[in-house]
Amino acid sequence: MIRVAALGSGSSGNSLLVQAGSTTLLVDCGFTMKETIARMYGLGISPSDVDAVLLSHEHGDHVKGVGPLSRKFGLPIWCTHGTYHKARDNRFSSVRLFNAHEPFIIGDISVDPFPTPHDAAESCQFVFEASNARFANVTDLGVCTTHVKEKLQGVHGLVVECNYDNEMLTNGPYPPSLQARIRSNYGHLGNDQAGSLLKQLDHPELQHILLGHLSEQNNSDAIALSTIQTHLEERPERVSVLAQHCASGWFDIVAETETAIAAV
Template identity: 45%
Template structure:
């Protein structure tokens, strides 16, 4: 059994839970401690049951709650050296450095860090494997590489960044400099980029597809569902959205 849930996804805060019957890990924590505990309670997860917090990068919407949560409940933190050197976690008593994007294990979950192009010190995303299931969390990247495409082959579940619609971004209210950053090769993936990546990695194994990190100003969930579903050859109701306020509840990978 491999399952996933989200505390929330977007520019105001991000946190994702990956769990088996034996282990639970959190990818990022971009909420205050109080808000994190409230959202964990909604998912019926005790903070003391979280075995590790995995950091993707040091931007505030991903890392601001990592230190407080780790210190409060003595949860180990895993991070690249670059992300840790940002100092955004504060002083940590319990942490491990990810060296060279080498894989590691937590309980019965195999975890492979994925190097991604994003405007941070040493950003990564993660591929999780357990019980013959593969689940990738792939958000916060401005573009994708051949190595990313290769790593994502034969996934059973995919959390895929669909940050912005390109037309909405460039015609929207952001300052030009911010538009350049978001739409640039180290910024965030557009809907078009996401579907191009999806078309290169989708297989008969894929049973769960969740669009994440959707911009509230420069995108629309209905547009994302329609666009991604068409690319996958699925009905729109099979594509799910990681919302900023609600995240999403538990999804279990079950298809044989």
């Protein structure tokens, strides 16, 4: 089983806890150190429980508190070469650079990174696997490439980016240049793109679909949910929206083979 909880998700800060066996990973740290720690404690985790921090890319909403957190608690930071060199504060306690095409293992969790098309130096996202359960984090990408879709086949749960509603972005406060950046192939996934991705990925063991990285100006929980449900009609109870200003609860991701073994 893998369990995951978001410390928060949205255009002003992203951070996700992934736990399996005796291993705890923090994916991104887009809040101040103080806020990160407070939200972790709310989920029963202390910073010293974290074995490693993985960074998806260097944008502020993913790295804001990572330098101070790493130095204060001696946490190792895992990221690509490009992310490391572009991060504004990269004086980490220790750093492990990985190749975004090569899987690696941290404790009880296998991590399969994959490059993402986004306007960052060397961004990537991750599929996590433990006891056959697979969970993916898929935010900050302008388009779902064939490679991304291949990596996501068969996952049992995921965070998927629902950054904007098309109409709200068009009619909202953003100037045309910023709208174009968001919609570009190196920007963000909108609700419709996320819905069509989910339709392609859906399978009977897909248990938790967490809608993340919603823009506060250009989207709403209700619109994101209803758009996703037009693409994915079955089992709407699987879909949850992650909040920006508070942590989620824990979501348990279990592979069916694991359940079968437990039942024997």
